[in-house]
Amino acid sequence: MQQIIKSVSIALQNIKANPLHTFLSTLGIIIGVASLVAILALGDGLEQTGREQIETTTSVQMMTITPKTVDIVNDVRVPRDTVYQFGIAEARALEERTSQWGYTELLANSSRLATLNDSSLAIYIQATLENVPHFAEAEIEGSYFSKSDVENAAKKTVLTKPLAEKWSSNVKELIGQSITFENESYEIIGILNDESRGAQAMIPMRSYQEYVKGSNSPNIVFKSRRVEDLPEMRSAVENWLDQNYEEGKEAFSVFTYEGRVQQLSQGILVFKLVMGAITGISVLVGGIGIMNVLLISVTERTKEIGIRKATGARKKDIVMQFISESVTISIVGCIIGWIVGVAGVFGLVEIINRFTDLGFQAALSVDTVGVVLIVAIIVGMVFGTYPAWKAANLTPVDAIRHE
Template sequence: MQQIYKSVSIALQNIKANPLHTFLSTLGIIIGVASLVAILALGDGLEQTGREQIETTTSVQMMSLTPKTIDVVDDVRVPRDTVYQLGIQEARMVEEQLSQWGYTDLIVQSSRMATYKDSSVAIYIQATLENIPQFTEAEVIGSYYNREDVENASNKTVLTIQLARKWSDDPEDLLGDSISFEGVSYEVIGILKDDSQGAKALIPFSAYQKNIKNSNAPNMVFKSRKVEDIPVMKSTLENWLDENYEDGREAFSIFTYEGRVQQLSQGILVFKLVMGAITGISVLVGGIGIMNVLLISVTERTKEIGIRKATGARKKDIVLQFISESVTISIVGCIIGWVVGVLGVFGLVELINRFTDFNFQAALSLGTVFVVLVVAVLVGMIFGTYPAWKAANLTPVDAIRHE
């Protein structure tokens, strides 16, 4: 270890002694690393921006679980002998399994005529647990029913903004009033400001089971906090189904949008690989520059090498010294390239955002730091090997006599 420290110290002294020479020789690797950092940061930023765009325009964070009613046998659709039903108990069990990654709810929907005062309109009645506000992320005027309301089958309802406007120009006027369907009255406790929901009245799932006849089969829905958590949520859900049902996951259909995320990630990966290969040419040129510096160093220090070998230095000591110097020079070049790359990419991003409406951001990940570190070490070792081998094979007598 002391030998390595000494070699690194000698390398830094050589850089200080010939800074312009070393800078020009390592300019290739500086440019290569700067380009590589820029490509990786732009790629990470593009992937992050793409994910955000997909999250806001699609249901990519959503997953649903539905019991199968048919099987496909020899390309023929036949009814299943056993069709499982999902209820509140199952939803609570699954919710406990998946709560660390996201939210779980149980949904069933049907259409009915609803009455408010003397006015009747056709609406959709949607029964849920208490987690819909986390799914829609929409504002609720008033309040949403809670877990206790679900457990007690409370006759409470939350109206969507579209339904509330059918009965009043000021939707808040409905709070505290009652609407009725199927001969049962429900207190309006909240208005859900979500324009995508349509004309709906949301009620506790247990109240739906108690009051609504001829209801449809419910299904579970899930929303992850992060897109990346969908695969692990799906895997955990499949394992739970295998443990709790005789037919396991084969008796259910699980639907996700993770294919879209995978397509985006694959496209970004291709971009990184192609552009990384192009910038690799600059890194290669930089490695040749480092080899040139070390070959000149070997020539200038031939007598020193001869004296070291004559006083007992082994071949591996000489090789270690020059490879350590090579890696040190390479790391210095990579650090400079890193700084140039970071400043360049964030300047470019600012320019892009100034002249376009696309809110693009660059992103620096630990993976980018790791790649640059690996490049520095590999370039130093690969291109320092030949100068180190040449120095190690000098004979002491000829080296000492060298002028």
């Protein structure tokens, strides 16, 4: 360790003695590392922005479990002998199993003719539990029905804003009134400001099962709080299916948007690898510059090397000294390149945001720091080997006589 510290000290002294020469010789690695930092930071930023765009345009955090009604045998769809159905009890059990990762909802849909204030409209009815506000992430005028409303089959409903606007220009005044379908009246307790749901009226699941004739079978839907939690949530659900049904998860269809996120990640990885390979040329040039610095150093310090060997220094001591110097110079170049790269990439981000409305941000991760450090060490060791070998093989007598 003392030898390494001493070698690093000598390397820093040489850099101070010839700063311009060392800077010019390591300019390649500075440019290469700056480019590499920029590529990795932009790649991480692109992946983060892409995830955000997918989250806002698709239900990437959603997962749907649907009982299979057919099997595919020899590419032919064959009706299943056993088709399972989900109910409130199954949804509650899965909710307890997956609550640490997100939310569980039981959904069923139908359409009916509804009447409000002597005005009739065809509407979509969606039966739910009480978790829709977590799924919609939209504002609610009034309130949503509670867990007790679900269990007690309360005759309450929440209208989406598009449906409410078909009955009144002032949607707030609808709260407290009632709509009627299939001879049952439901009190409007809230307006859900969610344009994506269309003209819908949400009612408690048990009310749907008891009062809506010919109701469709419900599906269970999950939403993770974070995209990263979805695989764990899926695994927990599939394990529950395996434990509670004879055919296990094979009797159900599990649908997620994970594939889109994986495609995005793979695309960004290809971008990083291709651009990293291109910037690697600059790093290679920088390594050659470091080798040049050390070869000059060997020539200038030949007599010093001869004296050290004559006083007992071994070959490995000389090799360690010059490789330590090479790695030190490489790390210094990488630090400068890191600073240049970070400054450059944040400047580029500002330009990108001036011409787009994506709110793009570069992302500097721990992995980027690790990659740069590894590059510095490898370049220093690889390109410092030949000068170190050349110095170690000088004979003491010839080295001392050198002028």
